[in-house]
Amino acid sequence: MKKQLLIACIALLSFTAIPLLSQAQAAEKQATIKVSGEVSAPLTIDAAYLQKFTQTTVIRKDRDGKDHTYSGVIVSEILKNAGVTLGPELKGENLTKYLLVEASDGYQVIFALAELDKGYTDRAIILADQVDGKPLAPGDGPYRIIVQDEKKPARCIKQVTAMQIHFIK
């Protein structure tokens, strides 16, 4: 009888504890970025993955009108790891490809591949995860595209969740 009670108690405990545990896990969940489309190796990018790359900084003004130092990884470096046709392969038909960046709020912007390639431009476009030495604010991050010297901030897309490479139709 006692044993049954014990089992019942344990069962009850585990029933109540499991949802609590999984809730805690859910809260810990981190955003990632899916890289897909015209790539030879689709990627899922997280904080650990980005640490493997050389970090680059870009200074640009935000809406507050002040200069901020963003640091992160050059986007074309990430795309090369996914097997996107950059560098020597970025010619002919491949010049009709673009990168579509999507944010968690559904906002989308595009870049022509040539805008991202060092052979075409020195302007750096990075996937930033830090601003002024600190992680991006929750409303901006964890990942944000920063376009060096671009006058309007509209393509400095926040809360990035996906990067897709496509051919124009």
Next chain:
Amino acid sequence: MNPLKHNPFLNRQKLKSGRVMFLLVVFVSLSSWCYLAVGIETGAYVLVYPSNFGNRIQIPANNPTTKQGVYLGRMLFYENRLSAANTVSCGSCHHQDKAFTDGLAFSKGVDNVLTSRNSMSLANLLWARKFFWDGRADGLEEQAITPLTNPHEMGQSLDASAQKIGKIAAYPPLFKLVYGDSSITGDRIVKAIAQFERTLISANSRYDQYLRSAYQPTPDELKGMELFNNAPQPEKGIRGANCSHCHGGVKTYMELFHNNGLDSIPKDAGIAELTSLPADRGRFKVPTLRNIALTAPYMHDGRFKTLDQVLDHYSDHILESASLSSFLRGESNEPGGTSLKLQPLEKKQIIAFLNMLTDQDFIHNPDFADPHLLTSKNKKY
């Protein structure tokens, strides 16, 4: 939902347009009832819309829009027999006179259990890519499967629906006309419904007329439009409500998903229920404001009964949380203010603009109405 329930608006309209029209409609519908495949126009359906809507329309390659497909889709949209108890159709929760909403906070399905969210307007879906309040369905075809099979909506498996429909004399010849043979499948049912939904285009509101210089707005409407479109900049003396940041563009729909400050701790976590990401908590689709005066109650849970309440919310009651949209944070018409702080007259002006988005042609277009209603009416009179 009583399938025979008429809405007074339609009735009034009919009386006004006179008996001749009524008889004509009856004649046409009766003849199509009798001859079916014979009287139905076939061929590609030309979707007509203003050029400022843009051509980013969504039609899957395997479901081109045809006249016969739209005809069948409309029959199925209003077909009660697609539900387990033959009592509910898509049209039960999506009434044309309310821009395809139902006037309720939550709707009842076949089992009389309430849906967990507010019914959504079906206008200009041709341009939408993600459906439902949380954007979980990727296309209209996929979307339709949910209400058809959900036990609290129509509650019937696609196979059961296909079988039932196959026994109704009118349908097999129609499926043959649309798909080349009379086999009826769940896939063919949802494809036809999606074709019909793509034709539900709302593009002749007073706002559209204004955009093509065919309507001169009143001073209040103009002021409301300006407030709707401007971001507040108190230091420069510019007053605004910044609505267009999320609801902007000629379609008043940009396919965005935000937390608009309804709750600090939302009962319904919205997109976070799918992603478990803290940033998605309380995030929902930014719905179209087309025909907004007709689609009360408002928000995913129908919590606001009037547009006055909606404006009070945006002006004075935005609730803080980690996932609150940054577009609503620190936006104010007072220097250093934490909420919009619109004046009572400004709220009225914004509502005057929102009323410009009502499209009478859309809610009275006979091509969108219940094709079964006319025949059931005949029986009654």
